Amino acid sequence: MVSHLFKTPRLLAGGMLLMLITAGHASGQDVQVSNARLSLLPGEQPGAGYFQLHNTGDETAVLVGAQSEAFEDVEIHMSSDENGMAHMHAMEQVAVEAGERFEFAPKGHHLMFIGRKQALAEGEDVEVLLQFGDEQRLPVTFEVVSPAAL
């Protein structure tokens, strides 16, 4: 369980390399994603994606969306607690400044995976395409985990 926290990024290495090479020069942007997990329960209920973004480039990286063939929709969300009430709302984008890290973590920012198209079991991989403001696309592999493992 704890090992998830330190798991190395499971990126589509080839695809990502290509992205960084092609996009790297145009925008000077490099984004690394690590520890990508998709918390899911049995049934049709939506899941939550957690990961860490590291902007190793020298310009602000702006995550504007995500998509996955395994789900009808993926949205950027944020949970918050105000006076003992749990709120959640969709976000247009999340900006990560050059050199900064940003954590999508339980009870904070998350990707909300809505409308699963196929059954997914713990331990399976889900391919997700993160979309950034400068048209950069970053494919990331999320591992399906139980919320109990977080």
Next chain:
Amino acid sequence: MVMRLLILLVSLLLVGCGDRNWRTAETSEIMPLLDFSLIDENGQAVEAEDYQGKVTLVYFGYTYCPDVCPITLARLAGTLNRLDDDVREDIQVLFISVDPQRDTPEVVKRYTNAFGSEFIGITGELAEIDALTNRMRVTYDYEEPNQRGDYIVTHTSAVFAFDREGGAQFLIRDSHPISDAVADINRLVNDGA
């Protein structure tokens, strides 16, 4: 005379703050007895009295909540895992849906089963859920549905603990360390009430 008054005053204050001194937050002064008429995860009509005899932990949520609810229940499962087996046998967790339209008995059953055998899904008529939340002075709120018809539900984030007779004792917030929740649940089970 002054001393006596002082003692009286101090003891009144102590009673006012609750005499149990929970590490989490006291609720016996602010919450009434647990009381409801709802539907359990097997589709059976149930009353709060049906759950008397065990310490009851109550969480108000909805299964289409992908982040806060499962993480809270998983954390609660982790808390219960730290208790001795004989203590755990005296505890039940009621996940009471505030979204009965989507949370049918079947849905809440599958959902709560993922967290352990102590977790029981409860749903019911919206009017009955409102009667319970009003009574408990907790609130929830539906947001506007999106194009898909999905909607977000804002709801209380605490876990409420009741003694074997359904008397409110304390509530556990995220900000309370798990060790405090473990200590209070242990005490509530062992001391009885």
